[in-house]
Amino acid sequence: MSDVHGGENLLFLTDEQLRQGIEAMFFAYRGFTADPDRILEGMAYGRAHHRALHFIARAPGTTVNNLLAILGVTKQSLNRVLRTLVEDGLVESRVGKSDKRERNLFLTEQGAALERKLSDAQRSRMRSAYRAAGPEAVAGFRTVLEAMMDGEMRRRYLRLKDGGS
Secondary structure, three states: OOOOOOHHHHHHOOHHHHHHHHHHHHHHHHHHHHHHHHHHHOOOOOHHHHHHHHHHHHOOOEEHHHHHHHHOOOHHHHHHHHHHHHHOOOEEEEEOOOOOOOEEEEEOHHHHHHHHHHHHHHHHHHHHHHHHHOHHHHHHHHHHHHHHOOHHHHHHHHHHHOOOO
């Protein structure tokens, strides 16, 4: 009854095993972002542009303030990114219907096409990894990721996951 890979044994990870997990996450993130980085390389866009496009696509009409909270960047930094995306015709900023001070963000057709291309590359990588790992590992991976989120980020993630913004 000594299941080395059983969940019970994972409760007592050594510092070395945790370090290996941290390093695996670091290198996995590099792989996860490599494909979109290559696509964006010649376009004068970076990961901040990709993240903005992603979350605007996930929640069309999201506000600038909501995007600020999700991305955890400064207003100045996000404004620079959004200005470029708007000027290049990838994002449309509309005045809020209920609050004229709000700006609601939408992808244009061109923005949606770029976002789809970037996400397709990541979905392909994730699909391949998920298939190799199997359904139990995928469920466990999601559980670990959700458990690592701070409380407010987890609430935002769950709202987004449930189709909200």
